Amino acid sequence: MQQSSVHGMWSSRLTFILAAAGSAVGLGNIWRFPYLTSDNGGGAFVLVYLACILLCGLPVLIAEILIGRHGRHSPVNTFESIAKETGSSRAWSGIGWMGMLAGVLILSFYSVVAGWTLHYTWLYVQEVFGGEGITDAGATFNALLGNAGELTFWHAIFMVMTLVVVGLGVEKGLERAVKFLMPALLVMLLVLVGYGATTGHLGEAAAFLFTPDFSKIDGGVFLSAMGQAFFSLSLGMCTMMTYGAYLPRNISIPRVSVSVALTDTGVALLAGLAIFPIVIQYLGTPTGGGPGLIFASLPAAFAQMGAIFGLIFFALLAIAAWTSSISLLEPATAFLVERTPFSRKVCAAGVAVLTWIVGLASVLSLNHWSEVRIAGFAIMDFIELLANDFMLPLGGLLTAIFAGWVLSHRIVREEFEDVPDIVFKGWTVLVRYISPILVGVVLVRGVMDKLG
Numbered sequence: 001m002q003q004s005s006v007h008g009m010w011s012s013r014l015t016f017i018l019a020a021a022g023s024a025v026g027l028g029n030i031w032r033f034p035y036l037t038s039d040n041g042g043g044a045f046v047l048v049y050l051a052c053i054l055l056c057g058l059p060v061l062i063a064e065i066l067i068g069r070h071g072r073h074s075p076v077n078t079f080e081s082i083a084k085e086t087g088s089s090r091a092w093s094g095i096g097w098m099g100m101l102a103g104v105l106i107l108s109f110y111s112v113v114a115g116w117t118l119h120y121t122w123l124y125v126q127e128v129f130g131g132e133g134i135t136d137a138g139a140t141f142n143a144l145l146g147n148a149g150e151l152t153f154w155h156a157i158f159m160v161m162t163l164v165v166v167g168l169g170v171e172k173g174l175e176r177a178v179k180f181l182m183p184a185l186l187v188m189l190l191v192l193v194g195y196g197a198t199t200g201h202l203g204e205a206a207a208f209l210f211t212p213d214f215s216k217i218d219g220g221v222f223l224s225a226m227g228q229a230f231f232s233l234s235l236g237m238c239t240m241m242t243y244g245a246y247l248p249r250n251i252s253i254p255r256v257s258v259s260v261a262l263t264d265t266g267v268a269l270l271a272g273l274a275i276f277p278i279v280i281q282y283l284g285t286p287t288g289g290g291p292g293l294i295f296a297s298l299p300a301a302f303a304q305m306g307a308i309f310g311l312i313f314f315a316l317l318a319i320a321a322w323t324s325s326i327s328l329l330e331p332a333t334a335f336l337v338e339r340t341p342f343s344r345k346v347c348a349a350g351v352a353v354l355t356w357i358v359g360l361a362s363v364l365s366l367n368h369w370s371e372v373r374i375a376g377f378a379i380m381d382f383i384e385l386l387a388n389d390f391m392l393p394l395g396g397l398l399t400a401i402f403a404g405w406v407l408s409h410r411i412v413r414e415e416f417e418d419v420p421d422i423v424f425k426g427w428t429v430l431v432r433y434i435s436p437i438l439v440g441v442v443l444v445r446g447v448m449d450k451l452g
């Protein structure tokens with residue numbers, strides 16, 4: 001049992017929670033969650049989402065952190081060192097390989113979308129976004145998507161921001177960044193919820209989010225909710241496993257996991273409470289916003305509210321994306337640091353450049369290559385689908401099976417030292433039976449739906 005990692009260690013329980021919550025809270029919470037809720041009937045989606053977090057998200061989150069802390073390395077090497085210790089098959093390190101690949105794929109398009117948030121923030125800083133109406137905001141968004149040069153530029157800036165933090169390492173980079181950025185994010189979000197309250201539509205927004213219409217729950221809602229739960233908690237691609245490798249031994253894994261899941265879910269709901277009152281006030285109905293909800297519709301509302309709100313909102317989105325993207329770059333960087341003679345900075349730069357190049361395919365799929373289809377999908381949609389709907393659930397499923405069935409009882413007990421028996425037993429049942437079955441069903445249905 002190793003006490004520390006060569007990459008450094010989180011200096012306290014709080015910094016781990018900030019970093020892991022920073023990974024979890026991202027575009028998924030503030031961009032994806034509100035539009036998925038809006039597209040899938042409001043409260044019904046939220047309810048199913050909460051069930052997915054509780055029954056699958058939380059147990060798999062605990063599993064990832066536990067495996068990471070026991071192995072103390074990047075995911076591939078963690079699985080290999082556990083194999084050496086316990087005699088488990090080395091093939092499980094495949095989860096780590098797939099995780100790194102998923103990380104590169106997700107970061108490749110994540111950085112493009114994060115680039116939009118930087119572009120919008122910059123427009124608000126310059127006060128270019130003024131009093132346009134809805135059609136102009138939509139046109140501005142479409143013009144951005146059509147401009148490959150502009151997209152590539154912001155994609156590059158965002159990748160450099162990510163690479164600088166990861167290159168500086170766990171204590172000097174990741175930890176310093178999240179300590180400053182996460183509180184800033186919370187304050188900005190609360191300002192927006194506060195504004196939402198003054199519109200007089202907070203109650204309606206809450207009703208939209210929290211009154212489930214059970215007739216809306218179908219297989220499709222379940223699929224989107226499960227995919228979103230995994231994406232939002234950064235699960236299935238060994239990110240949390242990598243962060244777990246830097247977690248000191250005396251910290252309770254279930255307790256920090258609950259804090260991270262609560263923060264992540266809380267921020268998604270708060271984002272809903274910030275966005276929907278504004279949507280209702282200025283744009284009418286909260287349903288059916290689609291991915292353009294944030295970039296094409298909200299700026300029209302900000303034009304009437306005052307540009308300062310647009311600035312706060314898009315800066316908030318950029319910060320949330322930044323603390324997530326560093327966690328997407330870290331696993332492959334840590335792996336290269338362990339396996340090559342190069343410095344952390346060089347390793348981080350190598351992965352970032354590769355990911356940036358892969359991201360160019362997403363950039364071009366929005367304009368010059370918009371006609372190109374892979375299996376019927378535009379390139380960016382295909383990459384997102386492959387990673388989110390296939391690799392993340394598969395990674396999560398295999399992680400749950402590994403933690404529940406392969407990892408020895410002794411190791412799990414060691415990692416759960418001070419955990420009450422009931423928590424241990426509850427987690428075991430969830431991670432052995434409930435999570436794999438539910439995730440398995442989602443995975444199979446998802447693949448059938450998408451290919452069928």
Ligand code: PFF
Pocket residue numbers: 023024025026027028029106231232233234235237239240324325327328
């Ligand atoms: N959880 C992030 C979000 O909600 O935006 C996205 C993400 C980060 C997914 C890291 C996966 C990951 F490993």
